[in-house]
Each structure stands twice: as C-alpha cells, then as structure tokens.
Amino acid sequence: xxxxxxxxxxxxxxxxxxxxxxxxxxxxxxxxxxxxxxxxxxxxxxxxxxxxxxxxxxxxxxxxxxxxxxxxxxxxxxxxxxxxxxxxxxxxxxxxxxxxxxxxxxxxxxxxxxxxxxxxxxx
Amino acid sequence: xxxxxxxxxxxxxxxxxxxxxxxxxxxxxxxxxxxxxxxxxxxxxxxxxxxxxxxxxxxxxxxxxxxxxxxxxxxxxxxxxxxxxxxxxxxxxxxxxxxxxxxxxxx
Numbered sequence: 001x002x003x004x005x006x007x008x009x010x011x012x013x014x015x016x017x018x019x020x021x022x023x024x025x026x027x028x029x030x031x032x033x034x035x036x037x038x039x040x041x042x043x044x045x046x047x048x049x050x051x052x053x054x055x056x057x058x059x060x061x062x063x064x065x066x067x068x069x070x071x072x073x074x075x076x077x078x079x080x081x082x083x084x085x086x087x088x089x090x091x092x093x094x095x096x097x098x099x100x101x102x103x104x105x106x107x108x109x110x111x112x113x114x115x116x117x118x119x120x121x122x123x
Numbered sequence: 124x125x126x127x128x129x130x131x132x133x134x135x136x137x138x139x140x141x142x143x144x145x146x147x148x149x150x151x152x153x154x155x156x157x158x159x160x161x162x163x164x165x166x167x168x169x170x171x172x173x174x175x176x177x178x179x180x181x182x183x184x185x186x187x188x189x190x191x192x193x194x195x196x197x198x199x200x201x202x203x204x205x206x207x208x209x210x211x212x213x214x215x216x217x218x219x220x221x222x223x224x225x226x227x228x229x230x
Contacts, residue, residue, distance in 0.1 A: 037167075045159075045167065045210055047219035061218045095166055107214040109157045111178070113166035 004096045009117030012086055016121070020081040022096030022114055030054075030074035033099040033108055036081045038092035039116070046092075050099065050106045051079065059106035064090075086121045093118050125149050125213050129222035135230045142198040144225045146211035151191050155215040158187055158196045161224075162207045170209075171196065203229060 008020040026032070036048040049070040050059045058070050069082040079096060093116040099108035126149040136142050146156065154174040159167040169178045171187040174194060184199045198205055206229055211222040 044224045045161075045212075045221040047221070050219075059217055103214075106217055107155070107219065109169065109172055109212060109214050109219075110159075110167070111169055113168070115166055 004098060004112060004114035006094065006096045006114045006117040009094065009119045011120045011122065013123050014086060014088055014121055016086050017082070017084045018086065018119060020083065020094055020096075020117060020119070022079045022081075024077045024079070024096075024098065026077070026098065026112075029077040031101055033101070033103045034070075034072060034079040035097045035099050035108060035110060036070060036079075037095045037097055037110065037113075038090075038119075039095070040089075040092045048094070049081065050103060050108055052103070053101075057106065083119070086119075088121050091119060091121045124218055125152060125216055125220050127211055127213055127220050127222040129209075129211060129225050131225060132223065133226040133228065135228045136201050137230045138201055138203060140201045142201050142205075142227065144196045144209055144227075146189075146194045146196070146222050148192040148194070148213055152213045152215035154190060155213055156187075156189065156194045157212045157214065158185075159210045159212065159221075160205075160207045161210065167210065201227075201229070 003025040006022045035050045051070045067085045072079045095116045096114040097110035098112040128147045130145045156174045158171040161167040175187045208224045
C-alpha cells in the first residue's frame, strides 16, 4: 500500500520557521507532482503548494507566497515545505499529497494523502 | 479565485437513504471537479474525479454528476461507514479551491 508520512510539525512562535518533510513509499515517486494541503483545526481544506516531478515548476497559494518554499529530493523520495515568517493563521494540520503524473499549469487533484502533521503558531 | 459553495453544510439521514450533496462553482470549471471524503481524525480520501469518475476501490453507491457550475455527489444507499465530511474541489484554475464541506450524520 502506498504510504506518505509527514514529519516536522510542532509549536513555533509567530515569525518563526519550520521545515516539514514527507516521505513517500511509492516506487514511482519521481514521476508525480506532489502537493501540500492544510486544514486549520475544525475547518476546511486549503491547498498550499504544488511541485512538479523534477522540482522545476512550483505553485503557491497567495497567502504563503514569499514565506513558504516547496522542494523535493527524488533520491530520498521526499518532499519538503520550508515555512518562514510563520503567522498565527498558518496554524493547521499540514497534509502531504501525491497528485498526478502531469498537472497542467499546476492544476491538480490529490490521489493519495499522508496522515498529516500539526503546526501550531502561537506565542 | 473560484469560489466553491456546498449545500447543505450538514445533513442527517437514515441508513439506506439516498443522499445528495451539491457543489456550486462561481464560474464554469469545465468539469474539473473532484469529491473527497474525510472521516473523523483521518486524512481526506479521493472518491470521484473529473465530475463522475469513481476512484478505484470506492463503492459503487457513490456517484457524481454535473456540468458548468453545478455538481452533485450522490450516495444511493447510505451506510453507517459513510459518516464523514465531504468536500468538493476544483482544479480548473489556480488557486485550487475546496468547498467548505458537508457533514453527513446518521439519523
């Protein structure tokens, strides 16, 4: 069974940084677009970022542009989310998701999801 | 941004009932519409992609339809294990956006 496992969440003060990691057990990890989606406690889902198969193409929701960076290491079958200048409103469970083989203009849907990692931004 | 509006926000139905959830997009999304199921404390799970295509392994009691801006998710015969929050998602344009969710409960 395909598995995505996130790590790196925790409590951080406003203005601080965190780096989330997601390991993927899929043999064909390097073929897929990967994404991060977040869910504030008790609320709905919000797409955060996408990255293409070789990391040359990245897309972000406006609210995180300039603060978050998505990256990947295909040799390690991992995708990352570097989060800087964190705000209280970034508090959420962050899910790693495997998207499609190709996402035109970054538009995708999400076929497999990890269990999520909680990021809490609070003083 | 494309706004996705689901109705109802919550729904209570009996086992065996036919259940319909609606998703309205703020503009034509060319049938690039997906449905996810999220059970309590779990990650979302893809049920239907491209309006009406059932993801492998999803029970056939789930179906999707729609076009232009109006889409529906139907459960033909509600089962106890279908208790969850259901989200629609468009991928016609960035940013990718979700509906606010529909909470489905057993009466």
